[in-house]
Amino acid sequence: MDKIVSLAKRRGFIYPGSEIYGGLKGTWDYGPLGSELKFNIKQEWWKTMVKDRDDVVGMSASILMNPKVWEASGHIAGFSDPLIECKTCHQRFKADQKDVIAEHEGWHKERKEKIDWTEEKQFNLMVEAKLGVVEGEKETVYLRGEITQGVHVNFKNVLNSSRLKIPFGIAQIGKAFRNEITPGNFTYRSIEFEQMELQYYVKPDEKESMKHYEFWKNFRMDWYKSLGINPDNLRFREHKKDELAHYAKVAWDIEYNAPFGWKECEGIHHRGDWDLSQHQKFSGQDMFYFDEETKEKYIPWVIETSGGVDRAALFFLIDAYSEEEDPAKNGASRIVLKLNPKLAPYKAAVFPLLANKPELVKLARNIYDDLRKDFAVAWDDRGNIGKRYYSQDEIGTPYCITVDFDSLEQGDVTVRDRDTMKQERIKITELNKFLNEKLS
Numbered sequence: 001m002d003k004i005v006s007l008a009k010r011r012g013f014i015y016p017g018s019e020i021y022g023g024l025k026g027t028w029d030y031g032p033l034g035s036e037l038k039f040n041i042k043q044e045w046w047k048t049m050v051k052d053r054d055d056v057v058g059m060s061a062s063i064l065m066n067p068k069v070w071e072a073s074g075h076i077a078g079f080s081d082p083l084i085e086c087k088t089c090h091q092r093f094k095a096d097q098k099d100v101i102a103e104h105e106g107w108h109k110e111r112k113e114k115i116d117w118t119e120e121k122q123f124n125l126m127v128e129a130k131l132g133v134v135e136g137e138k139e140t141v142y143l144r145g146e147i148t149q150g151v152h153v154n155f156k157n158v159l160n161s162s163r164l165k166i167p168f169g170i171a172q173i174g175k176a177f178r179n180e181i182t183p184g185n186f187t188y189r190s191i192e193f194e195q196m197e198l199q200y201y202v203k204p205d206e207k208e209s210m211k212h213y214e215f216w217k218n219f220r221m222d223w224y225k226s227l228g229i230n231p232d233n234l235r236f237r238e239h240k241k242d243e244l245a246h247y248a249k250v251a252w253d254i255e256y257n258a259p260f261g262w263k264e265c266e267g268i269h270h271r272g273d274w275d276l277s278q279h280q281k282f283s284g285q286d287m288f289y290f291d292e293e294t295k296e297k298y299i300p301w302v303i304e305t306s307g308g309v310d311r312a313a314l315f316f317l318i319d320a321y322s323e324e325e326d327p328a329k330n331g332a333s334r335i336v337l338k339l340n341p342k343l344a345p346y347k348a349a350v351f352p353l354l355a356n357k358p359e360l361v362k363l364a365r366n367i368y369d370d371l372r373k374d375f376a377v378a379w380d381d382r383g384n385i386g387k388r389y390y391s392q393d394e395i396g397t398p399y400c401i402t403v404d405f406d407s408l409e410q411g412d413v414t415v416r417d418r419d420t421m422k423q424e425r426i427k428i429t430e431l432n433k434f435l436n437e438k439l440s
């Protein structure tokens with residue numbers, strides 16, 4: 001993890017939030033490469049979940065919502081973690097994190113200090129904000145604890161403004177906020193994070209809903225695999241009855257084998273009619289669906305897939321990180337991020353072999369400007385070619401394109417593959433097609 005955290009900072013993927021002021025625990029800022037990576041993850045998700053399907057539409061709801069939404073959704077009453085406090089040093093812990101608690105007890109014991117805990121208390125995770133201009137009259141609102149409710153409160157709006165028929169889904173990507181008791185493991189548990197979710201509305205029928213549940217569970221697992229995560233590092237885990245969130249009938253996590261243990265990457269939840277029934281009850285608005293064909297009227301059930309963009313970014317980074325021998329450097333090691341080209345911040349880097357030869361720089365610049373119209377491409381003319389390869393390997397650029405003297409004569413360039421380190425000559429006019437094929 002130390003290596004990943006250091007690379008992430010050094011190369012501009014992820015920085016600690018507001019670092020020059022000493023930071024703010026549990027917040028992270030994405031740099032030039034991190035924001036490209038996150039953007040690519042979201043784009044791939046949107047393509048698979050929305051664009052490629054005719055039963056799913058997208059939406060983007062506001063972060064701030066009428067506080068009644070959170071009463072109805074159960075987040076004010078039930079969205080909490082059990083908390084205990086160490087009476088010796090007043091640090092707080094999630095009561096269900098047994099391994100962390102044991103480690104803390106060990107720490108005190110080593111110092112021959114007494115260890116004692118407070119009773120378990122429920123700690124609400126919703127982050128509050130104040131709205132209004134007059135002191136004393138400000139209204140308490142909440143930063144959304146999940147992006148989900150913005151979709152459910154718009155169920156009827158989307159239905160009435162589209163021609164969707166059940167089963168159908170509404171997808172959304174956006175920020176969520178939680179007062180986490182123990183933010184940590186780099187970006188894994190943050191206070192502010194992004195979610196990518198699908199709310200899929202189905203008939204209220206046990207067999208039918210479980211059919212959709214199984215479909216989405218496998219579909220989501222396949223998405224991570226298709227983007228290059230080693231299948232051995234992924235597994236499903238079912239939530240036990242006492243772990244289920246207040247809205248869930250059934251829940252399975254997709255977990256990733258992180259350096260800090262098997263950890264949740266995404267949850268697939270059977271939410272039953274919880275959300276729509278609650279909003280119907282609290283708002284007084286009709287949330288029924290009318291099936292024109294069968295003339296049935298019902299409150300649909302919901303199958304949800306809920307993934308974290310930041311967790312996906314972290315796990316893609318961890319899984320892609322490798323250190324291997326570089327024969328070109330007499331067996332010295334190279335660091336390479338073997339990111340799927342679709343996720344890589346840059347798809348290619350263009351170099352002139354020598355930076356002091358204007359004819360090479362000119363041709364390389366032309367290629368760079370041309371490719372940039374269609375792809376994220378980096379430019380590098382510093383140091384020697386070996387150093388430039390090393391630098392691009394470390395940030396996961398799949399192809400390095402070098403313009404040399406033969407390029408001037410023959411109209412071709414050397415393209416070096418990040419993973420195999422093999423080089424081939426490709427016509428300049430074929431470069432666009434080459435990259436398109438590799439990215440498709």
Ligand code: GAP
Pocket residue numbers: 145146147148178180187188189190191192193194195197264265266267304306307308309310311312
């Ligand atoms: N709408 C359902 C829901 O929010 P969740 O299991 O609480 O379910 C879904 O969260 C996903 O959001 C998680 O699998 C994780 O990827 C991400 N997530 C949740 N809390 C997070 C946190 N504190 N920091 C980063 N990501 C988080």
